[in-house]
Amino acid sequence: MLRFVVRRLLQVVPTLLLLSILVFAWLRNLPGGPAVALLGDRATPERVAQLNALYGLDDPLPVQYGKFLGRAASGDFGTSSITGEPVLAEIARALPATLELSIAALAIAVALGIPLGYLAAVNRGRSLDVSTVIGTLVGVAVPVFFLGYVLKAVFAVELGWFPPSGRQTVGLDATNVTGFAVLDGVLTREWDASLDALSHLVLPAVALATIPLAVIVRITRASVLDVLDSDFVRTANSKGLTPATVRGRHVLRNALLPVSTVIGLQVGLLLAGAVLTERVFVWGGLGTLLADAITLRDYPRLQAILLLGALIYIVVNLLVDISYAVIDPRVRL
Amino acid sequence: MATTWLERRRSRIDGLAQGRSLGAEALRRLRRNPVAITGAVIIGAFVIVAVLAPLLAPHGAAEAFPELQENLRPGRIPGPQEGFPLGSDQLGRDFLSRMILAARQTLLVGVLATLIGLVIGLVIGTLAGAFGGWVDTLLMRVTDVLLAIPSLLLAISVAALAASPSQTTVIIAVSAVAVPIFARLLRGSMLAQRESDHVVAATALGVKRRAVVLRHMLPNAVGPVIVQATLTLATAILDAAALSFLGLGDADPGRAEWGLMLAQAQAYLDVRPALALYPAIAIIVVALGFTLLGESLREALDPKGRR
Numbered sequence: 001m002l003r004f005v006v007r008r009l010l011q012v013v014p015t016l017l018l019l020s021i022l023v024f025a026w027l028r029n030l031p032g033g034p035a036v037a038l039l040g041d042r043a044t045p046e047r048v049a050q051l052n053a054l055y056g057l058d059d060p061l062p063v064q065y066g067k068f069l070g071r072a073a074s075g076d077f078g079t080s081s082i083t084g085e086p087v088l089a090e091i092a093r094a095l096p097a098t099l100e101l102s103i104a105a106l107a108i109a110v111a112l113g114i115p116l117g118y119l120a121a122v123n124r125g126r127s128l129d130v131s132t133v134i135g136t137l138v139g140v141a142v143p144v145f146f147l148g149y150v151l152k153a154v155f156a157v158e159l160g161w162f163p164p165s166g167r168q169t170v171g172l173d174a175t176n177v178t179g180f181a182v183l184d185g186v187l188t189r190e191w192d193a194s195l196d197a198l199s200h201l202v203l204p205a206v207a208l209a210t211i212p213l214a215v216i217v218r219i220t221r222a223s224v225l226d227v228l229d230s231d232f233v234r235t236a237n238s239k240g241l242t243p244a245t246v247r248g249r250h251v252l253r254n255a256l257l258p259v260s261t262v263i264g265l266q267v268g269l270l271l272a273g274a275v276l277t278e279r280v281f282v283w284g285g286l287g288t289l290l291a292d293a294i295t296l297r298d299y300p301r302l303q304a305i306l307l308l309g310a311l312i313y314i315v316v317n318l319l320v321d322i323s324y325a326v327i328d329p330r331v332r333l
Numbered sequence: 334m335a336t337t338w339l340e341r342r343r344s345r346i347d348g349l350a351q352g353r354s355l356g357a358e359a360l361r362r363l364r365r366n367p368v369a370i371t372g373a374v375i376i377g378a379f380v381i382v383a384v385l386a387p388l389l390a391p392h393g394a395a396e397a398f399p400e401l402q403e404n405l406r407p408g409r410i411p412g413p414q415e416g417f418p419l420g421s422d423q424l425g426r427d428f429l430s431r432m433i434l435a436a437r438q439t440l441l442v443g444v445l446a447t448l449i450g451l452v453i454g455l456v457i458g459t460l461a462g463a464f465g466g467w468v469d470t471l472l473m474r475v476t477d478v479l480l481a482i483p484s485l486l487l488a489i490s491v492a493a494l495a496a497s498p499s500q501t502t503v504i505i506a507v508s509a510v511a512v513p514i515f516a517r518l519l520r521g522s523m524l525a526q527r528e529s530d531h532v533v534a535a536t537a538l539g540v541k542r543r544a545v546v547l548r549h550m551l552p553n554a555v556g557p558v559i560v561q562a563t564l565t566l567a568t569a570i571l572d573a574a575a576l577s578f579l580g581l582g583d584a585d586p587g588r589a590e591w592g593l594m595l596a597q598a599q600a601y602l603d604v605r606p607a608l609a610l611y612p613a614i615a616i617i618v619v620a621l622g623f624t625l626l627g628e629s630l631r632e633a634l635d636p637k638g639r640r
Contacts, residue, residue, distance in 0.1 A: 015478055018478040019478055137621060137625060138617070140624060149609065264338050272484065272485030310483070
């Protein structure tokens with residue numbers, strides 16, 4: 001088991017290295033180079049040279065890459081050109097908001113997706129199945145940010161059930177412990193703060209959950225159909241086991257293995273979707289940082305968030321792989 | 334059994350490569366499938382509108398009308414009226430004409446992005462699959478890194494490279510997402526065929542390697558590629574809309590493209606929601622059309638039969 005984990009960890013290294021080269025080359029390839037990008041209209045040849053010397057941009061490229069790698073490894077991604085703050089500090093502050101949103105969305109997608117996919121498969125060809133499949137196809141075709149605005153217009157503005165934006169009601173006196181608003185309320189027993197944060201969470205989480213939900217439903221359905229066709233299920237049925245036993249112990253267990261992989265892959269969708277959803281709901285997480293960085297061309301911040309996004313994606317999927325090996329001994333062969 | 338997530342993501346793409354060629358059987362199954370017909374009808378209508386757009390649209394995309402502009406106020410955009418069935422947009426232009434002309438630009442972005450992704454992916458995948466060995470290892474390593482980046486983040490990083498966003502940067506950014514997928518898909522198809530009887534026979538007959546690859550292997554790999562291209566058209570249009578929404582879209586104010594119109598309309602949601610609603614519905618319907626057709630194509634080509 002340990003050897004399996006170590007081997008997987010080692011496989012991450014070349015991927016990350018290649019990725020860092022891409023990100024490094026990317027910044028080098030900015031029109032006019034990073035100095036011009038940083039200075040904008042104020043760029044004069046003297047100031048560009050000055051800045052290049054200051055940031056070591058006149059070193060040979062491999063030296064620059066080595067330095068970049070060293071700094072990145074120690075968590076130094078430079079300072080944001082918008083706020084002048086270290087990029088990592090900004091990210092650390094925004095991360096809990098995005099994690100809270102993504103976890104909520106993933107919870108919705110999994111909690112609804114697996115039962116729905118299962119029910120669709122078991123009722124294959126009937127109206128429940130057909131409508132579920134159509135629903136998943138439509139769900140994937142709706143632009144996430146548009147769905148966000150529709151939810152906001154209907155449930156926040158028209159019906160007033162949920163707040164339209166933000167993470168907490170302005171002026172609410174909530175203690176900040178972990179940065180996770182719902183959890184903070186629970187920890188400090190400020191239940192009203194928890195509820196307030198939860199009600200802010202509902203709409204963005206639903207908007208963000210749609211695409212992962214559609215994907216999970218379809219994979220669960222396909223996977224359950226696969227297992228239903230298999231020999232051991234026929235055997236279990238012909239042994240005279242009750243349908244409930246067959247479905248619970250044989251079908252569902254085996255069908256959920258591929259689903260767990262797909263849940264890992266959804267993290268990529270969640271990260272990308274968060275960028276869009278956060279902008280709609282003024283959420284103030286990583287997505288907001290990224291969107292501002294794009295608008296104002298804040299390259300150090302952009303670079304750090306992209307690298308971090310890919311890193312999270314890779315690590316989460318590594319964890320999924322390891323948990324997969326724990327669930328299914330065949331994987332360790 | 335594949336063991337890592339990346340392997341599984343790869344093997345899912347590779348699995349698509351196992352489909353048989355687009356035979357009469359598949360076509361017959363397609364024609365009986367209402368889902369495929371719905372998709373085909375949607376796409377057919379979309380393409381016809383896109384091609385005939387300049388003839389169908391009563392006015393130009395950038396043409397502003399004084400009679401509409403003089404009724405523009407902060408918080409008021411003129412609605413449907415005589416001569417302008419869908420009313421005005423935020424700059425006093427004919428909204429109906431812009432919706433129609435946008436079909437053409439949207440199709441252009443989708444098709445060009447998919448084509449570029451397809452061609453580059455085709456070259457990489459063919460080289461990797463046909464030669465194998467270190468060429469394969471090298472190309473697939475790079476492809477895997479691209480697959481390890483969430484797709485919209487990849488598109489954003491490519492789009493943010495340009496000093497100022499334009500239609501070209503949007504197309505390139507969106508196609509960058511498609512390249513690794515097509516590359517893997519093609520490689521899988523080629524690998525599957527390297528061992529197949531007709532390729533072995535051609536090689537044994539002394540056909541040159543180039544001819545074997547181009548004339549015997551590549552044509553047989555086309556089926557799964559068509560499926561993927563159809564699905565990519567849907568995601569390309571959606572990704573382009575997302576880039577516009579993030580401010581990385583086409584900066585030309587005269588251009589009408591649904592994703593761009595949807596993104597620009599966000600500022601006028603309270604004033605005239607129709608400005609966002611119509612482009613959004615158009616995008617949803619077209620993306621759905623491509624998805625429906627793509628999924629039923631895949632189903633028709635799946636050797637395991639109906640799922």
